[in-house]
Amino acid sequence: MSESTTIVRRRRFVGAFGSVPRALRAGRGLLLPLALLVLWRLLSGEIVPAHLLPSPGAVLEELVELARRGELLGHLGASAGRVALGFALGVLAATLLGALAGASRLARELLDPTVQALKAVPSLAWVPLFILWFGIFETSKVLLIAVGVFFPVYLNLMTGILSVDRKLVEVGRINRLSRLAIIRRILVPATLPSYLVGLRAGLALGWMFVIAAELMGASEGLGFLMVDGQMTGRPAIIIGALVLFAVAGKLSDALLERLSRRLLRWQDSFGAAEAGHA
Amino acid sequence: MLELAAIAKQFDDRAGVSHRALDGVSLSVGEHEIVALVGTSGCGKSTLLRIVAGLEAPSRGRVTIRGRPVTGPSPEVGMVFQEPRLMPWLSVRENVRLALLDLPRDEQERRIDAVLAQVGLSRFADALPRQLSGGMAQRAAIARALVRRPSVLLLDEPFSALDSFTRMKLQDHLLDLWAGARFTLIFVTHDVEEAVILADRVVVMRHPGRVQRELPVALPRPRRRSGAEVQALKEEIVRELDLT
Numbered sequence: 347m348s349e350s351t352t353i354v355r356r357r358r359f360v361g362a363f364g365s366v367p368r369a370l371r372a373g374r375g376l377l378l379p380l381a382l383l384v385l386w387r388l389l390s391g392e393i394v395p396a397h398l399l400p401s402p403g404a405v406l407e408e409l410v411e412l413a414r415r416g417e418l419l420g421h422l423g424a425s426a427g428r429v430a431l432g433f434a435l436g437v438l439a440a441t442l443l444g445a446l447a448g449a450s451r452l453a454r455e456l457l458d459p460t461v462q463a464l465k466a467v468p469s470l471a472w473v474p475l476f477i478l479w480f481g482i483f484e485t486s487k488v489l490l491i492a493v494g495v496f497f498p499v500y501l502n503l504m505t506g507i508l509s510v511d512r513k514l515v516e517v518g519r520i521n522r523l524s525r526l527a528i529i530r531r532i533l534v535p536a537t538l539p540s541y542l543v544g545l546r547a548g549l550a551l552g553w554m555f556v557i558a559a560e561l562m563g564a565s566e567g568l569g570f571l572m573v574d575g576q577m578t579g580r581p582a583i584i585i586g587a588l589v590l591f592a593v594a595g596k597l598s599d600a601l602l603e604r605l606s607r608r609l610l611r612w613q614d615s616f617g618a619a620e621a622g623h624a
Numbered sequence: 625m626l627e628l629a630a631i632a633k634q635f636d637d638r639a640g641v642s643h644r645a646l647d648g649v650s651l652s653v654g655e656h657e658i659v660a661l662v663g664t665s666g667c668g669k670s671t672l673l674r675i676v677a678g679l680e681a682p683s684r685g686r687v688t689i690r691g692r693p694v695t696g697p698s699p700e701v702g703m704v705f706q707e708p709r710l711m712p713w714l715s716v717r718e719n720v721r722l723a724l725l726d727l728p729r730d731e732q733e734r735r736i737d738a739v740l741a742q743v744g745l746s747r748f749a750d751a752l753p754r755q756l757s758g759g760m761a762q763r764a765a766i767a768r769a770l771v772r773r774p775s776v777l778l779l780d781e782p783f784s785a786l787d788s789f790t791r792m793k794l795q796d797h798l799l800d801l802w803a804g805a806r807f808t809l810i811f812v813t814h815d816v817e818e819a820v821i822l823a824d825r826v827v828v829m830r831h832p833g834r835v836q837r838e839l840p841v842a843l844p845r846p847r848r849r850s851g852a853e854v855q856a857l858k859e860e861i862v863r864e865l866d867l868t
Contacts, residue, residue, distance in 0.1 A: 513705065513707065513709050514709060514711060516679065516705075516709070517709045517711075517722065517768075518722070519679065519697055520677060520678075520679060520697045520703050521697070521722050521723045521725070521768075522696075522697050522698070522699070522726075523722070523725065527725065531711075531722070532711065535711070535713045536711075536713075538713075612712050612713040612714075612752050612753075612754070613712070613754075614712065614753075614754030
């Protein structure tokens with residue numbers, strides 16, 4: 347059995363292209379933002395007037411001032427809370443309907459054309475109706491975010507289920523697994539990669555829609571901060587809120603990415619091999 | 625011990641056209657016998673195997689094992705497919721466990737350990753499928769099919785995706801397992817030499833789904849691949865295949 351002693355080391359082979367110390371790798375992602383920061387500093391006040399593009403220092407000052415007054419966390423928390431709630435609702439609905447449409451042909455034929463048609467409605471077009479139905483307060487905002495989150499999660503889950511390898515399901519059949527056991531032990535893990543992609547796309551849309559929701563009227567949140575900055579002629583606030591959005595979106599996505607990597611360690615893909623060395 | 629009585633199978637394709645995959649195949653397989661099914665592609669060999677496994681129902685005819693009709697998958701019958709079909713997210717151990725879910729946990733562990741030792745994968749019990757070579761993955765699949773101690777083992781071109789060296793080793797290994805556990809073995813192959821080296825009887829099938837001829841292989845084991853009798857039988861089977 348000499349063959350059995352040669353376990354295949356595909357991971358090492360692929361990983362050899364990117365075996366750089368961890369700290370350096372993490373640093374690479376910061377290079378571009380730093381360069382932009384330098385460019386920003388050079389442009390501001392020199393080529394572009396400061397009332398249009400305040401300097402990084404001015405933005406930082408504004409943010410520090412907000413933090414000192416205790417408002418910054420409130421705004422961040424309000425936006426993050428809306429995204430979290432809307433994301434949870436959207437994911438819940440998309441998971442139920444996506445699983446149904448993926449697992450049952452009848453459900454798919456009944457459901458999917460309608461969902462696809464609704465998907466074609468630009469999500470912002472729901473705004474007037476939601477305001478009419480649910481008022482201008484939290485409910486309509488959270489629901490708008492949920493709508494944005496729903497579609498990518500639904501679509502990825504359904505197509506994920508439909509593309510599960512029939513041959514693996516047959517292994518379940520030949521071993522007399524119950525329908526439930528086939529779902530739990532074969533369909534769910536096989537669908538997971540696609541579902542996680544859907545979650546990440548959904549979360550990104552959630553952050554996109556929270557702005558839309560807050561621009562349509564809010565008394566706190568990052569979107570409100572931007573409107574406030576615009577109304578009161580303080581560009582540093584607008585840019586500060588932009589930066590905060592970027593940071594919050596990136597951090598929440600990093601959490602999901604981490605989760606994906608952990609759950610999908612078994613995957614034999616180029617990306618997984620590289621991640622194994624990160 | 626295994627009786628196929630006038631098995632016929634028809635498929636309707638998407639256009640609603642009926643295709644005949646099997647047209648009255650009768651075959652009687654003895655206790656501990658090794659039967660090879662050979663034939664051109666599309667002659668219904670795999671369909672026949674899938675019917676014996678209980679994965680598909682015949683349109684007509686019936687399959688019995690020790691007198692009991694086959695109505696669906698059963699622990700009596702193990703099956704290995706052309707691809708290993710391991711769940712990529714489960715270790716070798718957990719893949720084998722899929723065949724044992726209705727048994728108590730300690731019984732599962734005992735049987736998994738024993739079968740992995742038999743196929744020489746004890747050291748790789750916790751490896752994921754992507755870490756295995758093709759031959760090792762197929763041995764894990766054989767372990768999963770054998771762990772239930774079936775009285776019939778079905779193999780559908782199990783070694784066709786492997787290099788010839790690994791294939792020969794696995795053929796010998798399969799014979800060792802068979803000599804140890806004495807199950808009845810039916811396998812589909814495109815490799816005439818594989819059929820002659822392994823089988824007690826080679827069944828040549830022809831399109832559309834009929835038995836063309838049965839050739840007994842009355843050679844003592846182990847058989848030498850380069851032996852004159854083996855070569856002669858190979859030539860006879862190839863001639864038979866040319867007629868189909």
